[in-house]
Amino acid sequence: MDNMDIKDKQDTSVEESTEIHPTEIRPPTLFLPHDVFLVVEGSQLHICKQVLAEKSPVFEQMFQSEFKEKDLTEIPLPGKKLKDMVEFLRSFYDPETIRPITDDTVFTILPLAEEYQVSKVKERCVHFITQTLQKAIINEIQRPDLHTLLKYISCAELYNLSSVLPLAIIMCAKYTIKSLTETSLQTPVSGETHVKICTERTKLTETLTKERIEKGNNNL
Incomplete structure (x- = not known):
């Protein structure tokens, strides 16, 4: 996903945990600002609030209302699997690299x-x-x-x-x-x-x- 970076907080390779080739998840980011981390299974999905808010009413409410996540730079998603969330984000996040x-x-x-x-x-x-x-x-x-x-x-x-x-x-x-x-x-x-x-x-x-x-x- 061209405009989403993944970082691991525990010094284990993301490629091993997700079985995704690194060139697919760590390409250069040129346009969209990254202003929040989604933390899944100890790894960080570095994404843009605006993009998620435009696509998802749930994230929009989370970022723009009085929810505690509004001003956080790291948002934990307990119970979610890293590989599943990456696959989900790849289905809509970046129009240039949407997967079928x-x-x-x-x-x-x-x-x-x-x-x-x-x-x-x-x-x-x-x-x-x-x-x-x-x-x-x-x-x-x-x-x-x-x-x-x-x-x-x-x-x-x-x-x-x-x-x-x-x-x-x-x-x-x-x-x-x-x-x-x-x-x-x-x-x-x-x-x-x-x-x-x-x-x-x-x-x-x-x-x-x-x-x-x-x-x-x-x-x-």
């Missing part, structure tokens, strides 16, 4: 986009998931595994992603009820959604059975 949402990052970035109310990043995450499911439904790409589909559903229920839920239900219905039950123990979904998946599965089974019967009659 991928299978590997969507489940990391979406919760942070929701928490910090970065609406454009949330929209990009939703678009990525929706497009993935639409392509899978028409067999343009390989069908996501059931664990991933249930994580899509979990996100859809948690963050009210109305465009994602019905598509994920359709894809889950292609798996057996046994597989669904076993996998949902690891990635729980609501009882209502579970019923919808089972109903969709029943419809799919009936349709396939009918097609096989009609195909058999035509071959007589």
Whole structure:
């Protein structure tokens, strides 16, 4: 990220803790002033208040209201992971180096986009998931595994992603009820959604059975 520096306060290499090449996180900064540190897992993300405030209402309120963070030069983010925050910031902070949402990052970035109310990043995450499911439904790409589909559903229920839920239900219905039950123990979904998946599965089974019967009659 061209306009964000990362410094480690404990003399351990940032590259080791984040597995990010140093040229990607420590390029020269020419334009944006850096006036605050986000402290994550003992490391400092040196960023510009104005940029974060413009992108995130949460940071805007933090920097411009009577919150204690308003005048701080270091803002601790307890409970956050350095690698996750770097990935999140790279999704919107610097327009010149914005990274795409991928299978590997969507489940990391979406919760942070929701928490910090970065609406454009949330929209990009939703678009990525929706497009993935639409392509899978028409067999343009390989069908996501059931664990991933249930994580899509979990996100859809948690963050009210109305465009994602019905598509994920359709894809889950292609798996057996046994597989669904076993996998949902690891990635729980609501009882209502579970019923919808089972109903969709029943419809799919009936349709396939009918097609096989009609195909058999035509071959007589």
